[in-house]
Amino acid sequence: AQSVWGYDSDNGPERWHENYPMAKGDKQSPIEINSKDVRHDSSLAPWHASYDPGAAKTILNNGRTCRVVFDDSFDRSVLRGGPLTGAYRLRQLHLHWGSSDDHGSEHVIDGVKYAAELHMVHWNPKHGNFAGALKQPDGVAVVGIFLKVGKTPKPEMKRILEEIDNIKTKGKEAPFQHFDPSILFPKSRDYWTYQGSFTTPPCEECITWILLREPIEVSPDQMAKLRSLSKNVCCPGFWGYNQACLASVCEDKKTYLAVIA
Ligand SMILES: NS(=O)(=O)c1ccc2oc(NC(=O)c3ccccc3)nc2c1
Numbered sequence: 539a540q541s542v543w544g545y546d547s548d549n550g551p552e553r554w555h556e557n558y559p560m561a562k563g564d565k566q567s568p569i570e571i572n573s574k575d576v577r578h579d580s581s582l583a584p585w586h587a588s589y590d591p592g593a594a595k596t597i598l599n600n601g602r603t604c605r606v607v608f609d610d611s612f613d614r615s616v617l618r619g620g621p622l623t624g625a626y627r628l629r630q631l632h633l634h635w636g637s638s639d640d641h642g643s644e645h646v647i648d649g650v651k652y653a654a655e656l657h658m659v660h661w662n663p664k665h666g667n668f669a670g671a672l673k674q675p676d677g678v679a680v681v682g683i684f685l686k687v688g689k690t691p692k693p694e695m696k697r698i699l700e701e702i703d704n705i706k707t708k709g710k711e712a713p714f715q716h717f718d719p720s721i722l723f724p725k726s727r728d729y730w731t732y733q734g735s736f737t738t739p740p741c742e743e744c745i746t747w748i749l750l751r752e753p754i755e756v757s758p759d760q761m762a763k764l765r766s767l768s769k770n771v772c773c774p775g776f777w778g779y780n781q782a783c784l785a786s787v788c789e790d791k792k793t794y795l796a797v798i799a
């Protein structure tokens with residue numbers, strides 16, 4: 539259906555601008571980062587996150603990704619420093635992944651596509667609410683963490699991925715409490731930063747990106763678990779990058795259904 543955006547040829551990034559004019563902006567994300575073009579800015583401070591584990595509320599499968607939602611009704615879980623002025627409130631975190639380990643991240647670093655990319659979305663309370671913050675260049679700050687498949691997976695990722703079994707179908711939401719997402723941060727706080735946008739519609743150019751240089755590791759079966767989320771939502775919705783794997787699964791199902799039919 540043309541009306542719903544996605545990653546197919548008829549509703550993909552090349553056509554998002556038809557419904558979301560911002561998609562044709564000059565500060566669109568994601569981008570490729572080439573170390574040779576990166577400039578060191580000595581005026582940048584280190585960034586700091588101080589999250590309250592009690593702020594975690596629910597985990598939901600919105601038909602595109604799995605999203606953990608936090609209480610952002612006051613400065614309870616905030617991100618400060620780095621390129622930011624003031625405290626930005628953590629609203630949600632979600633992931634982007636692909637159908638195989640050689641792709642899936644949205645940002646590409648020196649030609650490297652990681653298996654997945656985790657986004658922690660924060661907004662600037664000086665703009666009143668999230669919807670207001672979307673309209674401001676300093677409205678939103680997203681910390682991006684790259685995930686690569688390895689042998690020493692981060693045990694903390696387990697918590698999110700274990701929950702996936704409870705939100706198998708689109709629209710499913712489950713309680714997700716007592717969770718401090720800063721346990722997902724890699725050892726190094728090194729980061730790249732740039733002014734960009736939402737990587738999916740509405741593509742608003744309101745994001746200060748803070749991309750962590752050091753990836754975290756997940757195990758092969760943790761990646762499979764993430765991809766399994768796609769398997770159970772075989773609908774033409776807007777799955778995003780995992781559209782490919784969903785399509786393959788759908789394809790299989792269709793073929794399978796065709797066989798049944
Ligand atoms: N990949 S991204 O650039 O981080 C990205 C892209 C698109 C997004 O839409 C939203 N909406 C909410 O969080 C939201 C949460 C609750 C209510 C309304 C909106 N967050 C996004 C982050």
Ligand SMILES: [Zn+2]
Pocket residue numbers: 632633634657737
């Ligand atoms: Zn994202």
